[in-house]
Amino acid sequence: MTSPWPQPYYLFGRGLAFSAFLAILPTLLLLFLLAVKRKASWIAALAGLAATIVLAIGAYGMSWQHTFSAAAYGAAFGLFPITWVIYWALVLYQITVRTAKFEVIKDSIGAITSDARLQALLIAFAFGAFLEGCAGFGTPVAVAAAMMVGLGFAPLYASSLCLLANTAPVAFGSIGIPILTLAAVTGLSMNHLSADIGMICAPISFFLPAYLILVTSGRAAVRAVWPAVLVCGASFALVQFSVSRSIGPQLTDVLSSLAAMAALILLLRRWQPTQIESIHPATSTTPRTHTAREIWSAWMPYALLVVFVLAWGIGPVQSLLSKATTAFAWPGLHNEILRQPPVARTPALYAAIFNGNWLSAAGTACMFASLFSALAARMKLRAFLEECGTVVRILIYPTITVTAMLAMAFVMNYSGATGTLGLAFAATGSAVPFFSSITGWLGVFLTGSDTASNALFGNLQVVSATRLQLDPTLMAAANSAGGVMGKMISLQSIAVAAAATGMSVPEQAKLFRFTLRHSILLASIVGLEVLLYAHILHHVR
Template sequence: MYVQNFNPFSNMFQSALLAFLPILYFFFVLIVFKIKGHLAAISTTIVAILLSAWIYHMPVILSIMSAVHGALYGLFPIGWIVVGAVFLYNISVKTGQFEIIKKSIISITDDRRLQVLLIAFSFGAFLEGAAGFGTPVAITSAMLIGMGFKAKKAACMSLLANTAPVAFGGLGIPVLVAAQVTGFSGAYLAKLLAFICPIIGFIVPFYLIAVMTGLKGIKEVWPAVLVTSLSFSIPMCLTSYFLGPILPDITASLCSMIALVLFLKIWQPKNIYRFDNEKVAPQITLSKKAVIKAWSPFIILIIFIADWGMASVDSILNMFNISFAIPYLNGAIINGTTNAPIAAIFKLNWLSAAGTGIVIAAFMSCVILRVSFKQSINILTQTFSELKLALLTISGVLAYAYVANNSGMTTTMGLLVAKTGSWFPLFAPIVGWLGVFVTGSDTSANALFGKLQTTAFSAVGILPVMGIGANLAGGAVGKMISPQSIAIVAGTTGLTGKEGEIYKFSIKHSIVLLTMICLIIYFYKDVFVSLLAGENGAAVAQAAGSDIISSTGIVILAASFIVIFLAKKILNGPEEIHHYKLQ
């Protein structure tokens, strides 16, 4: 048995300095020595195991099995999502349909700045709200590369855009987990976030364009940016406040996509921004049928992501789960805060995982695009081959995260920030930021630090719920520097081994956005007393949803497959009887 000790030196500053050492090492070897991401991740895990044994006196077998648990989680479900996303994209490319997608977007606008708003920000926010866990940066970065963006720019723009929707990602999972660990209801937390997250949602489109083309670029396209920002932030605010945490990203992203497309029908910038030496795209006329068919893989993706996010469907798919305890680790670590044993169960929800939904969507796309089963398996095999180093990097990163969490290192770092006393509200978002950096997930950061944040806010005489708001908001902008996110986007864009270059871009912009959130939380710390203090935080079970009859899930899944096979008949004329010759 190992009891977590968050202050092994009896000096919080010294303890935290050692806890930060693996993170500093990871940055150093990536940026200074420029070693490949998978080697950096694996060696960082080894450093963490040595520190956990030497400084935290954690039994080596528990450290090693923690790393094994994290590596398994890195492969599934995280790595599985990346495989599914890239598989679907590869199908679109190899059948030639992505060329039509590019032309359809260019027919809306061939301004590269506005393409980033449409794809990286609005469409990416939809993917974050529906699936999360790396799906947005994997798919949008691949799409931008297909549009002609250089790999590094595609990766960086996708990471930066994927900040505003993170708190409500995966149909509100981060908020619902925060509700479970703090005792507040999800609806109560969503009311607070309605006044925080939309501010970031309003700022990020302007920030994206400023990073891409400077203030001059904003001046040239500010009407479109303003339409995007308003049509995203206002629906997010209203949905979060009145409907709770599940749908804010979905409504905000759909509203911003529709509003921007309609606006660009009547307005275009005078100066079209293109890349250096880029040829002017000729005017293109595409039939609606051709455009719908080309977009069908991503339309199907939306359908299946929505299905997989429904409680009724989830209840059906989870009937086939496989779970097993991690040997030597399960129940062998005592939580240093609650004094309860920590479970270490690996859940192989192979059917209900988001990655499985994406893979099935890819195979269903093959039905519409008339790609044979043999061809589709070949594409999937090639996808695995492309991503082998990226998957190794993701596993290495998660292995470190689990060692840091189980040993107590992550909590040590959070406790240091909590020592700032009355200034804590100003620094509280940093705790969430660090949590997401280490774990790669706003959900995990809330599970880890949610109670710490509310307790610390209460101790300094501030409404406790502000603590979880700070954790969620700070964690959202930590997503773009998470080694997990960097590994995913590097694997998708073919930059595996060059993660350090992406970090150089991401870290400075993450800190800028984090500073904004710190100031917002500090300004808000006394504002919501009258608005939210009367809430009692009960009904967590209600926030998580009520039991739904399983038959509803069967009907929804059946309807989705029927729609796809009907679409096949509509989108493929009788003359199209051959399979595509893959590119």
């Protein structure tokens, strides 16, 4: 048996600054192609992967067998369980669209109140979070902003509200995919990461409804609807905090948003603002009314999603389903690489185990929810298969992006490049918790994805935390929680909002300037919050 290959962290006998500069080059190339050259995400991801492979072999001295095995390992994880979850979450969404149930869902939300401020809370914040949890990938901004324009909101106003609101739920979006990815690249517990991210995001979620109304309508508007603002923020934050700790990331957004919508509906049955602020231009549309049975039938697919995901988390069910798991050591990689101090506390072999938990995966729960929803809607087999095919076409390029990004992240991890960057990042000392959040924010701003940011920078945070004897779970969580504040200014999000609302080019520039200052402020608040948890309140976690 050959001895394991020891990871180097200092390249060509040079210092840390030079080594870190080389290590960051593939990431800089990726970000340059995305943000400056405006290349498609999949092209930038493939270019970043190619550059990382060259770096691993040419600078770190990693064998080509280890390099390509690490890339294949990352790509395989990108396909399962990540793309598996995304695929069935989108199939479920497409089923509701194909059977016209989604129109009923939108009407049921839009008809609750005619007050524009309350509609903003219901649609931009609560319903947008629901869509983020179920589908993600731009769906919340596109659907919610279009709904609000249909109700009479100006395109710029609607887009501003939806982009600001699409922050609190992003870390738990698409049935928890960003956290699942973060757990994979860091080797940390998914549930522990979920708990820490919920702890960071919940205070922001509590104040976000008030912040939305304040920055778009002013203090008087907040005072006029303060009961709704309080109920909406408190219900969402409480459920987000509780579910992220007790159940995990898969249903955090779904249950939090449903709780916020339910709480608002119950409040509005007993309370209404003294003066209704309505928007009724000629272009507005009035939501259609539906029977209680029609509304229940429309929401049933997502009720089934909740039931199946919860059932999948029950101990005996999980144990039974796990019997179909096929776990194996990844060939040409498992325990063939040695992590060394100061990145690891002691020399340790780097494991590479692929878990094919085909039945117990969250994506399989989504699959069953989709199948039962199609049956309940009496959807013809041909129509169901057509929607499955539609989602395949939708996901061709996103799948290339996801697999390439994960392959890139895994090559960086196994080659030692992430270790080099983590050591350099640790040089910021006690300010690392703040900059962990800012790094995540920058990653999402440039890539448009919390999942991508976690893949790129998640393990960097762990290395820095280990070096400084900070909690690695909290630092990795800070990357994801800070990242969500970059979503509102990513070019992809701006483009989605513009397409959904028909904004002009000057309005798009104005929208970016508006969201930029709020993005920086909120990311800084998250950074300060993480500093507080890391250095002062660490004993309460």
